[in-house]
Amino acid sequence: MSTANVSGVIVKAWDLDTTTVEQEFERVFREHYQTVYRTAYGVLGSGPDAEDVAQTVFLRVLRGMPSRHLTKNPAGYLYRAAVNESLNAIRARRRQVLTAEPERFEVPQSANSAAESAEDLHRRLYEAIAELGQADAEVVILRYVHNRSDREIAQLLGTTRGTIAVRLYRTRTRLRKLMQASGAGDQS
Amino acid sequence: MNRCPRQIDEVIDAHLGLYADAPAGDMQQAQERARLRLLEETQRLPERRPLGAGFAWPRTFVLASAALAVFVLTIQTPGIRRVLTTSSGLAAANSAGGDLYRESGTRLAQGDPIARSERVRSRTANAQLVMADGSLIEMRANSELSLEPADDGMTIRLGTGSIIVNAAKQHGHLYVTTKDVLVSVVGTVFLVNAESDGSSVGVIEGEVHVREGAVETSLRPGQQVSTNRKIVARPLREAIAWSGNADAIRAILANFEKGMAMTAGPLKSAAEKRRVVEPGGAQSGAVAAAGSEFDEASIKPCDPNNVPEPPAGARGGGANSFQMTPGRTHALCLTLATLIRTAYGYAPANFFSNGGRSPGFNFNNVYGLGVEDGQRVRGGPDWVRRDSYTIDAVAPDAADAATMSGPMLRALLEKRFHLQAHIETEQIPAFDLTIAAGGLKMKEGVCTPDPSFVRTAQSTNAVIRKNLEAARRGATTTAPCGMAFAVNGANAVAVGAGAGVPSLSGVFGVPVTDRTGIPTTARFNYALEFSLDETMAGPLARVLTGGIPGPDVQIASDPSGVPPAPSLFTAVEQQLGLHLEPSRAPREFIVIDRVDRPTAD
Numbered sequence: 001m002s003t004a005n006v007s008g009v010i011v012k013a014w015d016l017d018t019t020t021v022e023q024e025f026e027r028v029f030r031e032h033y034q035t036v037y038r039t040a041y042g043v044l045g046s047g048p049d050a051e052d053v054a055q056t057v058f059l060r061v062l063r064g065m066p067s068r069h070l071t072k073n074p075a076g077y078l079y080r081a082a083v084n085e086s087l088n089a090i091r092a093r094r095r096q097v098l099t100a101e102p103e104r105f106e107v108p109q110s111a112n113s114a115a116e117s118a119e120d121l122h123r124r125l126y127e128a129i130a131e132l133g134q135a136d137a138e139v140v141i142l143r144y145v146h147n148r149s150d151r152e153i154a155q156l157l158g159t160t161r162g163t164i165a166v167r168l169y170r171t172r173t174r175l176r177k178l179m180q181a182s183g184a185g186d187q188s
Numbered sequence: 189m190n191r192c193p194r195q196i197d198e199v200i201d202a203h204l205g206l207y208a209d210a211p212a213g214d215m216q217q218a219q220e221r222a223r224l225r226l227l228e229e230t231q232r233l234p235e236r237r238p239l240g241a242g243f244a245w246p247r248t249f250v251l252a253s254a255a256l257a258v259f260v261l262t263i264q265t266p267g268i269r270r271v272l273t274t275s276s277g278l279a280a281a282n283s284a285g286g287d288l289y290r291e292s293g294t295r296l297a298q299g300d301p302i303a304r305s306e307r308v309r310s311r312t313a314n315a316q317l318v319m320a321d322g323s324l325i326e327m328r329a330n331s332e333l334s335l336e337p338a339d340d341g342m343t344i345r346l347g348t349g350s351i352i353v354n355a356a357k358q359h360g361h362l363y364v365t366t367k368d369v370l371v372s373v374v375g376t377v378f379l380v381n382a383e384s385d386g387s388s389v390g391v392i393e394g395e396v397h398v399r400e401g402a403v404e405t406s407l408r409p410g411q412q413v414s415t416n417r418k419i420v421a422r423p424l425r426e427a428i429a430w431s432g433n434a435d436a437i438r439a440i441l442a443n444f445e446k447g448m449a450m451t452a453g454p455l456k457s458a459a460e461k462r463r464v465v466e467p468g469g470a471q472s473g474a475v476a477a478a479g480s481e482f483d484e485a486s487i488k489p490c491d492p493n494n495v496p497e498p499p500a501g502a503r504g505g506g507a508n509s510f511q512m513t514p515g516r517t518h519a520l521c522l523t524l525a526t527l528i529r530t531a532y533g534y535a536p537a538n539f540f541s542n543g544g545r546s547p548g549f550n551f552n553n554v555y556g557l558g559v560e561d562g563q564r565v566r567g568g569p570d571w572v573r574r575d576s577y578t579i580d581a582v583a584p585d586a587a588d589a590a591t592m593s594g595p596m597l598r599a600l601l602e603k604r605f606h607l608q609a610h611i612e613t614e615q616i617p618a619f620d621l622t623i624a625a626g627g628l629k630m631k632e633g634v635c636t637p638d639p640s641f642v643r644t645a646q647s648t649n650a651v652i653r654k655n656l657e658a659a660r661r662g663a664t665t666t667a668p669c670g671m672a673f674a675v676n677g678a679n680a681v682a683v684g685a686g687a688g689v690p691s692l693s694g695v696f697g698v699p700v701t702d703r704t705g706i707p708t709t710a711r712f713n714y715a716l717e718f719s720l721d722e723t724m725a726g727p728l729a730r731v732l733t734g735g736i737p738g739p740d741v742q743i744a745s746d747p748s749g750v751p752p753a754p755s756l757f758t759a760v761e762q763q764l765g766l767h768l769e770p771s772r773a774p775r776e777f778i779v780i781d782r783v784d785r786p787t788a789d
Contacts (some may be wrong), residue, residue, distance in 0.1 A: 043207075
């Protein structure tokens with residue numbers, strides 16, 4: 001029952017000395033929380049949902065230390081986890097159609113319809129991205145939400161610039177087809 | 189209706205980054221709440237080392253959070269109740285956990301009373317109300333409710349969103365109403381969710397009675413019901429994830445979730461209830477006769493966050509695997525759709541010979557059955573294709589593998605999932621494979637594989653990399669007999685060694701009928717290289733959607749440097765001298781007429 005059991009899991013995954021494990025977690029939390037939150041917010045467009053996602057990601061890290069990749073590339077690992085959780089939230093949200101979104105409750109009826117249309121298009125785009133899959137979503141979100149260059153994306157995801165360029169091009173092509181099929185832009 | 193690609197591009201550019209700028213204030217508050225939550229987690233885990241000097245949570249923060257907890261638990265709630273007893277309010281805000289607003293937009297301060305019929309809305313998660321009788325209401329973000337006295341108690345009218353009610357023991361009743369259900373309780377903890385499509389109710393502790401129209405259902409801990417099949421999508425322990433007390437609730441639920449206590453499904457109609465009590469269970473008349481059922485069976489849901497991995501270095505095992513030994517059947521984390529496909533005798537989607545019928549199972553082998561994605565099983569709610577279950581079943585020793593994997597499994601699904609389904613046949617797009625106008629280009633040959641070759645992803649990659657040039661010439665290689673696939677850059681590459689006419693059904697995900705007239709005994713050596721695109725199915729589709737092809741399937745050291753190959757259609761003509769002609773072919777589909785979450789073991 002010693003604490004070494006739980007810490008041992010952490011140590012095994014992070015390859016760290018027990019005395020530094022919790023400091024390391026605190027550092028990871030401090031340095032990467034906002035990236036995780038921003039990622040989720042960029043995908044979900046909702047503060048509470050982004051908070052849920054970020055909390056889930058760090059709770060998983062704290063409880064399970066699920067991957068050795070966390071040690072090697074914590075930024076990349078946490079980013080991928082944030083994308084994964086956000087896509088899961090999108091899929092879940094598609095099942096749970098909320099009756100009223102916060103903006104619609106608070107904003108008077110005269111609120112301009114363009115804002116709603118933009119939200120709807122954003123939602124539809126990311127639903128399409130959720131269909132494309134995790135890897136495509138990772139690249140798209142880094143480009144459009146975090147405004148990263150091909151070189152930065154490649155560095156974070158541990159691949160080459162060429163691969164990123166190809167993936168962005170292909171993803172965009174597929175996204176275009178999906179959006180065309182769903183009638184995106186018809187109302188814009 | 190259709191916009192040009194440029195307009196679509198503008199929409200994409202304009203909206204992908206719509207929420208690129210997260211509000212800094214909200215984010216910092218969220219970070220502080222997360223810090224608090226994580227701190228609680230470190231203290232909650234029984235085996236965790238106590239916080240020591242090495243732990244870098246701010247000391248002042250630790251003290252503040254501890255003080256807050258004491259305040260909430262021992263001072264704040266009784267204080268609020270005292271306020272309520274001296275005011276006309278039916279409840280009061282306990283805003284320590286989140287923000288509450290009146291309909292007018294005024295933010296509720298700690299202890300502010302809430303009047304009869306006054307609508308209150310939560311803007312953040314964990315907003316709380318304390319009722320005069322001591323009952324606690326926790327509201328999810330963006331939920332809205334009002335309170336009304338009832339003849340024999342109090343009514344919470346939930347307009348939208350989700351609430352968790354911890355009802356105090358009381359003399360009267362506590363009711364929760366949504367637009368389509370009435371929930372009545374006496375001292376319990378439960379979740380109510382109101383959406384546009386309907387409502388759902390889940391019980392964490394105690395018992396509640398849920399009435400929809402004239403139908404009343406009693407729920408026990410872990411059970412959920414909904415008025416609409418579509419909105420029962422998540423296990424209860426996930427549905428309460430937004431709560432500030434989620435871990436405590438999960439701990440309570442864990443006590444009741446042994447076996448399959450957790451069930452979910454639409455409220456039974458009165459007609460269905462009558463059918464249930466009729467002798468013989470007429471609603472599941474398709475259940476196989478005695479003698480073709482398992483003696484015992486356990487069905488348990490799999491945790492989507494802890495999906496079993498295949499054993500290291502081995503093929504088979506892990507999620508989606510199926511194994512039988514004499515008298516026993518073990519299905520590990522298969523979706524219900526996959527189980528249905530198996531029980532009806534169909535193979536995974538990329539298996540096209542014999543009309544897609546399964547070639548059958550042998551005892552002791554472990555079979556990977558993949559995940560049925562709609563290519564064979566249609567209809568039913570989303571969870572049929574999403575949630576996975578582990579089945580352990582015991583059959584009489586005399587039962588053979590075909591009976592256990594077929595009629596017995598089917599009877600089990602009919603009995604426990606109330607499955608009703610039928611077969612429909614459709615003409616679907618397909619291809620005919622013929623010899624191209626320019627003549628056959630594949631060279632006849634035999635396979636001479638390396639005798640030490642053991643097929644793994646890595647060894648297959650290595651052997652393809654080694655033999656690709658020779659295979660392009662149609663020469664004899666050391667590749668394994670048959671056709672082996674890998675990815676080269678953004679292309680798929682298949683090396684055929686002593687292989688028959690290639691069956692491309694698995695690549696397209698549709699039937700490809702060999703109409704070349706080439707004898708089935710003929711063998712060829714070849715290489716087929718084509719660009720991956722979204723028309724691919726099976727493993728190649730997974731390569732496409734699973735991310736940048738990694739070293740497990742990638743044979744190129746620099747994938748971006750490999751020039752693109754032609755499309756499969758062109759490649760087949762240019763490299764093999766074969767031609768793909770679009771056609772139609774019949775395909776049988778299993779259509780789900782009815783299915784429910786599994787009943788308890």
